[in-house]
Amino acid sequence: MDGFDIPIGRTKAERRRSAWVTLGQGFEVLLTFSAGEWVNVAAKAPWGETQFQGSVVVLLEAMTRLWRGLAFADPLVPIEKHLIGWRFCRVGLGVHIAPNGALRGMDHEVVPTDDVLRGIVSLGNQLSARLPVAHLAARGWRDRAPVTPEDIAALDASLLKISAQKYNDLGLVPVGKTDDLIYPDDVRVVARSAASRVAPVALRRMLDEIRRSPPQDTPLLDQVAEHLQQSIVLEVGCAFHEMGHAYALAFRQSRGVLPNQPIDIALVLRDFGVEIRRLSVPEAPDLDAVAAWGSYGPVIVVNTQGRHSRTPEGERASLAHEFGHLLVDRNGSRPVADVRWTNGPKGFNASWEQRANAFAAELLLPRETAVRELARQGDLAKTLEVLCSHYQVSQLLALRQLDNHPEGPGGPTSEQSRDIKHKIRKLSLKASSRSAWTRRGPPPKLTR
Numbered sequence: 001m002d003g004f005d006i007p008i009g010r011t012k013a014e015r016r017r018s019a020w021v022t023l024g025q026g027f028e029v030l031l032t033f034s035a036g037e038w039v040n041v042a043a044k045a046p047w048g049e050t051q052f053q054g055s056v057v058v059l060l061e062a063m064t065r066l067w068r069g070l071a072f073a074d075p076l077v078p079i080e081k082h083l084i085g086w087r088f089c090r091v092g093l094g095v096h097i098a099p100n101g102a103l104r105g106m107d108h109e110v111v112p113t114d115d116v117l118r119g120i121v122s123l124g125n126q127l128s129a130r131l132p133v134a135h136l137a138a139r140g141w142r143d144r145a146p147v148t149p150e151d152i153a154a155l156d157a158s159l160l161k162i163s164a165q166k167y168n169d170l171g172l173v174p175v176g177k178t179d180d181l182i183y184p185d186d187v188r189v190v191a192r193s194a195a196s197r198v199a200p201v202a203l204r205r206m207l208d209e210i211r212r213s214p215p216q217d218t219p220l221l222d223q224v225a226e227h228l229q230q231s232i233v234l235e236v237g238c239a240f241h242e243m244g245h246a247y248a249l250a251f252r253q254s255r256g257v258l259p260n261q262p263i264d265i266a267l268v269l270r271d272f273g274v275e276i277r278r279l280s281v282p283e284a285p286d287l288d289a290v291a292a293w294g295s296y297g298p299v300i301v302v303n304t305q306g307r308h309s310r311t312p313e314g315e316r317a318s319l320a321h322e323f324g325h326l327l328v329d330r331n332g333s334r335p336v337a338d339v340r341w342t343n344g345p346k347g348f349n350a351s352w353e354q355r356a357n358a359f360a361a362e363l364l365l366p367r368e369t370a371v372r373e374l375a376r377q378g379d380l381a382k383t384l385e386v387l388c389s390h391y392q393v394s395q396l397l398a399l400r401q402l403d404n405h406p407e408g409p410g411g412p413t414s415e416q417s418r419d420i421k422h423k424i425r426k427l428s429l430k431a432s433s434r435s436a437w438t439r440r441g442p443p444p445k446l447t448r
């Protein structure tokens, strides 16, 4: 056995009737055609092997049906989501698309999306070549991609999970070629993330702000981002929030900012060529900010009426959060937009959100600095007063930084720790009940 223990196409005669299809490095499919319209499919992926057997027509029809999911698969959904997959004669073949647009197997081997798509096309072509040209299944495969602008728009809307009406209301125009649907632009990503929770009129205004920001080169940002990537050595299995902290500290250091020095985040963004646009969208209080850094921008559109971003501290935290994405998540094939909610869905990738949040907190107020202030003041209330006014952060952010400080000497006393946790609970409860009220109205009064 040579590691490919699939008994298909092993005899000379079988090999002549077989075709290898490579779906990117390390993921190969061997098609072996038997008499008539029968095919054996043996797939070898880094995470294992699978094989199935059945009719060319059924497989081709299934692939045509799934083609949207295959070709226009959204590279921005979480890795757990099974995007490419079909079941054929009780056996499934699956590939995951990672948030950075690459395909991943279970052992995290990365296969570029384009390679896989090319492979799947040749797989379909191999199958359809076994059928008469006029065969319905072969025709279906050939016509799998829409051609007219109307059909492309309909597909575009369905991939964004919005109605045709909303598609028009949001000012979206169909892309020129269907291939462009594989990597949706910033406006599309924001539209998809927010369309179900924000009224089209309000969302349209945010999108139009993004559209006003043409793509810019940001050499300084690229340079610093690369420097950070290279200078930070992270332990294997390092938690995402720890990464965020490490990046923020390294950034502060690289800019020569002292630990006790507050950061003017708006100024930093300006220096790095990131545009900030402010817009009052009272209809969308849960939407704090959106950021785009691919086909537009980099730009951050702040909702000055956002529940969080309407305060100066909240706006600073939102800006710092987006800056974290720009520095850490922008390299290579990466998300092209971000929607920041006050109390929303946790985003398409909770880990990345966690990292950006930790980055923002540590950038605005390093944990070390917060804890040192507490040691100096001795009193929590007084400490919070000083931290919030000097670093212009919210009480909750300051408390969390105190709470997140690694255990050990110099940290809060156990009594202070209890106090900090208690205050965090109280403040988060207040915040969540406030948002629950505005979403659903006040809780019903109890009647006896």
Ligand SMILES: [Zn+2]
Binding pocket: 321, 325, 338, 339, 340, 347, 352, 353, 356
């Ligand atoms: Zn985010």
